[in-house]
Amino acid sequence: MYKYWFLFKIYWQNTLAYPLSFAIWRFRQVLATFASVTVWLAIFQDNQQAFGYTRDSMISYIFLIGFLQSIILATEIGGLGQQIYEGQISNVMVKPLKVLGWIGAIDLADKAYNFAFLIVETLILYLIFRPHFVLPTIPFFLAFLVTTFLGAVLFFLAMLLIGVMGFWSPDNWGIRFLFYMFIDFTAGRLYPLNILPQVLQNILRWTPFPYFSYFQSQIFLGKLDWMQIQQSFTVLLLWIALLAVSFRYFWLKGLKGYGASGH
Amino acid sequence: MIEPVINISHLTKTFKVYKKQPGLLGSVTSLWKREYVEVKAVDDVSFTINPGEIIGFIGQNGAGKTTTLKMLSGLLYPTSGNVSVLGFDPWDRKPAFQKQFALVMGQKNQLWWDLPAMESFLLNQAIYEVPETEFRKTLNKLMDLLEVRDIANIQVRKLSLGQRMKCELIAALLHSPKVLFLDEPTIGLDVVMQKVLRDFIKSYNQDFGATIILTSHYMGDVKELCKRAIIIDHGHKIFDGDLQDIIDRYARNKILSIIFSEKVTQKKLTEYGEVKDFEFPKATLLVPRSIATKTAAKMLSELPIADVNIEEPAIEVIIRDVFESKAA
Numbered sequence: 001m002y003k004y005w006f007l008f009k010i011y012w013q014n015t016l017a018y019p020l021s022f023a024i025w026r027f028r029q030v031l032a033t034f035a036s037v038t039v040w041l042a043i044f045q046d047n048q049q050a051f052g053y054t055r056d057s058m059i060s061y062i063f064l065i066g067f068l069q070s071i072i073l074a075t076e077i078g079g080l081g082q083q084i085y086e087g088q089i090s091n092v093m094v095k096p097l098k099v100l101g102w103i104g105a106i107d108l109a110d111k112a113y114n115f116a117f118l119i120v121e122t123l124i125l126y127l128i129f130r131p132h133f134v135l136p137t138i139p140f141f142l143a144f145l146v147t148t149f150l151g152a153v154l155f156f157l158a159m160l161l162i163g164v165m166g167f168w169s170p171d172n173w174g175i176r177f178l179f180y181m182f183i184d185f186t187a188g189r190l191y192p193l194n195i196l197p198q199v200l201q202n203i204l205r206w207t208p209f210p211y212f213s214y215f216q217s218q219i220f221l222g223k224l225d226w227m228q229i230q231q232s233f234t235v236l237l238l239w240i241a242l243l244a245v246s247f248r249y250f251w252l253k254g255l256k257g258y259g260a261s262g263h
Numbered sequence: 264m265i266e267p268v269i270n271i272s273h274l275t276k277t278f279k280v281y282k283k284q285p286g287l288l289g290s291v292t293s294l295w296k297r298e299y300v301e302v303k304a305v306d307d308v309s310f311t312i313n314p315g316e317i318i319g320f321i322g323q324n325g326a327g328k329t330t331t332l333k334m335l336s337g338l339l340y341p342t343s344g345n346v347s348v349l350g351f352d353p354w355d356r357k358p359a360f361q362k363q364f365a366l367v368m369g370q371k372n373q374l375w376w377d378l379p380a381m382e383s384f385l386l387n388q389a390i391y392e393v394p395e396t397e398f399r400k401t402l403n404k405l406m407d408l409l410e411v412r413d414i415a416n417i418q419v420r421k422l423s424l425g426q427r428m429k430c431e432l433i434a435a436l437l438h439s440p441k442v443l444f445l446d447e448p449t450i451g452l453d454v455v456m457q458k459v460l461r462d463f464i465k466s467y468n469q470d471f472g473a474t475i476i477l478t479s480h481y482m483g484d485v486k487e488l489c490k491r492a493i494i495i496d497h498g499h500k501i502f503d504g505d506l507q508d509i510i511d512r513y514a515r516n517k518i519l520s521i522i523f524s525e526k527v528t529q530k531k532l533t534e535y536g537e538v539k540d541f542e543f544p545k546a547t548l549l550v551p552r553s554i555a556t557k558t559a560a561k562m563l564s565e566l567p568i569a570d571v572n573i574e575e576p577a578i579e580v581i582i583r584d585v586f587e588s589k590a591a
Contacts, residue, residue: 006389010382017377091373094336094366095390096358260338
């Protein structure tokens with residue numbers, strides 16, 4: 001395990017060597033939450049309620065969803081497909097390492113790095129907007145933590161699955177773009193999904209997208225009962241299993257045809 | 264009997280390659296119809312290598328050298344045939360195997376670009392689980408041999424190509440691999456740096472008893488380091504043996520370098536062999552190997568010669584001739 005911990009540390013060192021790009025990236029994230037909260041504040045200026053949300057509950061929601069997505073969607077493996085296609089993973093493959101361990105350590109390091117910034121950003125945004133939170137009970141809070149972790153696992157697997165396409169084609173930028181577009185509209189970033197028509201909500205429940213932050217936010221805000229949590233939790237686990245099995249299948253198939261080009 | 268370190272038999276690797284028709288029309292057509300061709304990068308190659316050998320792996324671009332090294336490293340899955348390195352199937356990529364070999368690709372780096380090379384060395388220490396005392400001992404030795412002590416803490420991106428290559432070698436050798444695959448390790452380096460790396464490779468082979476396969480376009484590397492060479496052409500092994508045997512087998516001619524004491528005509532010289540160069544008083548003739556000594560003696564008795572030398576052609580020339588004759 002020490003080798004992966006060392007990798008974790010060296011990733012931080014590497015990122016700290018030129019921190020400006022990362023700081024700007026984080027600033028973009030803060031700006032997105034800031035803009036989102038501001039838009040909803042404008043909507044609530046003349047209304048006490050909108051879409052079944054009060055001003056306070058909507059701000060809390062936007063605040064929470066920004067926080068969750070900064071954790072769950074933070075990733076360093078967006079370029080995995082290109083790295084595979086260009087043969088850059090050869091350096092890892094010849095070493096006594098699990099390639100997935102390497103990718104996982106780098107991704108975790110990136111999440112931790114994002115999280116460190118997130119704490120400071122959250123404090124600043126909190127002081128500006130003063131959202132009103134009612135903390136969940138311990139069982140719900142634990143469910144929130146577990147599903148947040150599983151949401152991150154699901155996203156990691158989704159990125160791996162997109163990345164594994166690099167064994168066959170460098171042309172996966174478009175799919176990644178589309179995937180993020182879907183996330184924007186179906187993971188709750190722009191609006192809570194329960195303002196959508198019921199039929200759409202029912203469909204979305206069976207897709208992986210709400211589990212990238214919306215589902216977790218609803219647990220934290222106490223909007224789901226245990227039965228609903230169990231049902232959604234099962235869907236989340238099924239998606240994780242499906243993506244894991246698919247990734248393993250394509251990974252092994254891809255490795256056999258790997259050309260290690262460039263290197 | 265010595266057990267070979269590397270044993271490959273009937274190794275073949277085929278790639279499916281997309282063949283695009285030229286021009287814009289070809290690009291548009293390719294959207295719905297793509298033609299693929301199968302290319303045999305390595306075709307039925309077999310050889311064994313014993314511990315401690317340095318092998319020169321020679322071939323033109325695209326001959327299949329790097330593909331073979333990649334199969335030996337476990338990066339590529341062979342289409343057919345068997346590979347064994349240190350008793351392992353490389354494709355299994357077992358840590359016990361990976362801790363015993365290293366692959367160094369010229370100009371491709373494993374060093375972290377924005378950090379000093381020392382950080383990559385420490386990372387490799389962790390990855391290969393090298394004990395601290397052993398790591399320090401090997402690191403000191405390698406840094407002294409390659410004279411990089413003063414640059415190990417400078418950001419890699421700030422180093423020259425030669426300095427980077429030295430650090431690449433150190434990173435690859437910190438776990439003291441028993442088998443080393445070097446793919447064009449001196450490519451792009453100036454002659455001084457080439458010499459430094461060659462000397463280093465030689466001493467690493469002697470000090471660690473390592474088995475080394477080296478591919479290089481610089482025949483100087485092969486001549487200086489390798490007793491045995493394997494020549495590969497269009498995926499086929501066409502020669503495997505001592506470098507001297509290449510000369511014996513493929514060098515048709517010897518070179519007679521002559522200095523005349525009096526004028527002779529070029530026409531006269533053609534009676535003795537093919538005149539490669541003639542500018543009085545010097546002449547260079549190519550003479551069939553089997554009659555080279557006799558011809559030299561005949562010329563000495565019949566022509567006004569001040570000095571004569573019988574030489575082997577340069578290995579580069581012989582190998583170029585081998586490839587040209589195969590191409591023809």
